[in-house]
Amino acid sequence: MNPIEMSKEVLATIHHSYELASYATPELRGLFNDWLGEIEVRVMDFVNSRKRIDPQELAAHFKLTTESIIFMLGKLAREGKITLAARGNRTGKLHLLKRKES
Secondary structure, three states, X not given: OOHHHHHHHHHHHHHHHHHHHOOOOHHHHHHHHHHHHHHHHHHXXXXXXXXXXXXXXXXXXXXXXXXXXXXXXXXXXXXXXXXXXXXXXXXXXXXXXXXXXX
């Protein structure tokens, strides 16, 4: 998948997630945020144990869809916790580069 198509999917996933969140009760949103926070910590630990990683590898490891991982990585990058970089290569994969240093 090329980076432009992947970006379109990320935006669609974000829109759908926010749409679903508007129907959830405060209790369910709290539980989801707790779960998401725990998964984020595990993703960051996994990323830090490697030099580079791609979303497909993370998705397989955590048994989540690539779209969910991309959503999570985008959130972590917006929060300044990681740095994302797209690198040109023959496979068309995106690579996640090291956690952002404090």
